[in-house]
Amino acid sequence: MKLIIGLGNPGPDYKNTRHNVGFRLLDELMIHGLFDLSEFKTEKKFNAEVSEGTFGAEKIILAKPTTFMNDSGAAVLALKTFYKIKSSEIIVIQDDLDLPIGKIRISTESSSAGHKGIDSIIQKLKSKTFIRIRVGIANELKEIIPADKFVLQKFSEEDEEILEGIIPDTIEAIKMFCENEPLEKIQSKLN
Numbered sequence: 001m002k003l004i005i006g007l008g009n010p011g012p013d014y015k016n017t018r019h020n021v022g023f024r025l026l027d028e029l030m031i032h033g034l035f036d037l038s039e040f041k042t043e044k045k046f047n048a049e050v051s052e053g054t055f056g057a058e059k060i061i062l063a064k065p066t067t068f069m070n071d072s073g074a075a076v077l078a079l080k081t082f083y084k085i086k087s088s089e090i091i092v093i094q095d096d097l098d099l100p101i102g103k104i105r106i107s108t109e110s111s112s113a114g115h116k117g118i119d120s121i122i123q124k125l126k127s128k129t130f131i132r133i134r135v136g137i138a139n140e141l142k143e144i145i146p147a148d149k150f151v152l153q154k155f156s157e158e159d160e161e162i163l164e165g166i167i168p169d170t171i172e173a174i175k176m177f178c179e180n181e182p183l184e185k186i187q188s189k190l191n
Contacts, residue, residue, distance in 0.1 A: 001059040002178050003085050005076055005092045007117040010066045018137040019151040022093040023064050028167050035060050048075040055178045072117040073124030090130040091177050097147055099136025102162040106187050107132050
């Protein structure tokens, strides 16, 4: 069983903002049709929108926390506990302000680097062993606009084009994860 979490903030005001790239990539995964997945449904017991499905013989759960970013760990812990999933079977898709737009990095066992959603997950799980797909969101405006405001901006048209270009690689990384490929192999393909 695999649990794939996309990080973001709930509500229409945050749709398509830089901070919501995790939600967006889960939506792209649904559209792509790689997995046989149900539509997202709000599950109050998890504080998340959840989609369940399969990939081959593997059960797949996609989740978008309905808490705000800083409380994402509550949803991840509720899902992990209910489904009895090991931390190493969890993948979290997050925005990364330290990476240029269009760059993807895959990591595990690393610090949050100041990302409040990841901080929350680490605190709630009491573990860093989950896998992270870090999606770069930085452009030249990062140096002029305060970080808390920058992450809540929508992508420019140019950034949208770059973001579209990374969708296939992100989907491929998730597919490899669900096929139980070694992390090093996934990293060497995408990092």
